[in-house]
Amino acid sequence: MTINKKWLKEFFSTKGVMSKSFTKSPPIRYILFGVLLSFAPMLISAEIMEYSTLSTIALLIIYTIVALGLNLLLGFSGLISLGTAGFIGFGAYGVIYFSDALSLTFIGATLVTLAVAGLIGALIGLFSLKVEGIYLAIATLFVGEIFLQIFKTVTWFTGGFSGTAFHYPHINMLFGTFAIDRNLTYILLVIMMVITMIIIYNIVNSRTGRALMAMSRSQHAAQAMGISLMKYRLVAFITATLFATLAGVLYASFFKYVTPVEWTLNLSLIIIAIVVVGGFKSIFGTFIGAFIIYGLPALWLKELFSGINGFSYIFSGILIIVVIMFYPHGAVYIGHDIKKLYYKIKQRTKKKVTPNE
């Protein structure tokens, strides 16, 4: 992964922070977006927002991180994985287990969990060299089911059906350890999401990203152009699993409790839906997708239709179907359409005005 040089140049350019090209640079936008999201805890203390809303936004951020990883796999390399939920669960359980059993610090436990998950991801990547398409998707579903079985039965690792508890992370710095509270954990989540966005942006706009894109169009053609399938498939799978696992770690740290029932096929499908609805190959789109599929029903619809059982489910189901039907490339393009419509109307009104003059 190479760091985007253009962006670095802009960052250190003498034009200053407010120059137009600087604010238009995507990584800066991601950071600004993160800063914006970081105001949420303040809104709670000002009693503008409810206490529980923060949990919803936190889960939204967690889903976005997973979906960003999956977007690299699905959007850029055209590989589908149905085992994502298993990796999120593994991250959540792993960080708890490793910090207890090996008495590691939070960061140490996270790194160990990520290493183990990355190894499994690499195995799947190797597997994907032989097995393709829908067969590969269902092979990853096998992995997900095996994870689920582990979560349910290996009690020393997961605490079995009753689940296992955790605490807000203790962060070790050079000058000592400090335990962070709910709001700071939330900020940690936001920071992680921004970092994920920047990493994905850099991968996509590098040699690796172009190789993945070539692979998604045609494997054989990509191979003929000298792209090593093995290397880039491994990169795609390892990145996707690492981000899913990282999201699991963040889940355990924010919600402080993990049970084995959540990590099923349905969650994996929801993550894929986030990528598809938000838009393949779009980084902000992934957040929009997460917002449409998880945020909108959880934040607003459930309250609005609390009288009617199951309405929010129906609504989000219909939303998914409608968005895919009319925006097969993702909901990000709604913005483009609105812009187009705006210019159309503008031009029409101009045309009507000019003859009179």
Place this chain on the structure above:
Amino acid sequence: MDTFFFLLFKSLETGSVYALAALGIVLIFRTSSTTNFAQGSIGTLNAFVAAKLFIEWGWSIWAVAVVSMLTAFITGILIDTFIIRPASKVSPVSKQIITLGLIMVIIGLIPMIFGVDPLRIPRFINITESSTIHLLGTTITHNAIFIITLSISLMGFLFWFLKYTRWGLAIRVTASNEVTSRLMGVPTKRVTMASWATAAAFGTLAALIIAPQSSVNVMMMSDVQVNAFFACVLGGFGTFHGPVIGAYIIAFSKSATQYYVDDVWGNVYVYIIILIFLFFKPFGLFGKKSISKV
């Protein structure tokens, strides 16, 4: 040997459920090129119809089964007409997510229409002392025999239909190449509609078979759904009979490993063996590699 036959009969019964669901999935996969994740949910929805008719209107289980399979047929047609066909241009992954949207709509609809309580329906033939047969050192219920014969004959009929009738030919050519067969005058739209309808009916039958083991509830088909996918992969999506054979193999090997090897980890061993098998035969038992031009 007694336990072997016991396991065999048991897995023939569960295998039939997986096979029905898997056949539905592969029918849809071949004709509309999407993996139907909602196969289980459509079955659940119509099983709820059956349970409601059974409990509130007091119909017999046989009448209820026939009616719910008819409603499933209609559900399949409606889904194809209003959702799948208008979205025929979107990419296969997006189509799969459309079926996820369907799952959500169905999960939302069920408590609205049928209430939140799980409903109970009986077996086709009640299990009593007189309705069990002693065979090969073990017992098998009339109900199990009925289920096995019904599903095998239904699937047999479908295979006969696919092989020897004009409509079967239409389905097979649509499965092998939709655009060419449309150019040849095959009514591909009606073919996909028929496959959605048949798949929905099969899914409902599978749901009705497993419902008496627990109750009719929203999550009852999730296990069947996952195993049906595994069966499709093991048998290969390339043929119609592959997944059916795969379903029986999976059902038997799961119950055998659970009994002989390990109670808890038997499933996992089977999954790992299938994964290794897939590594060497990436298109399943009967599948062939499809060759595409660069």
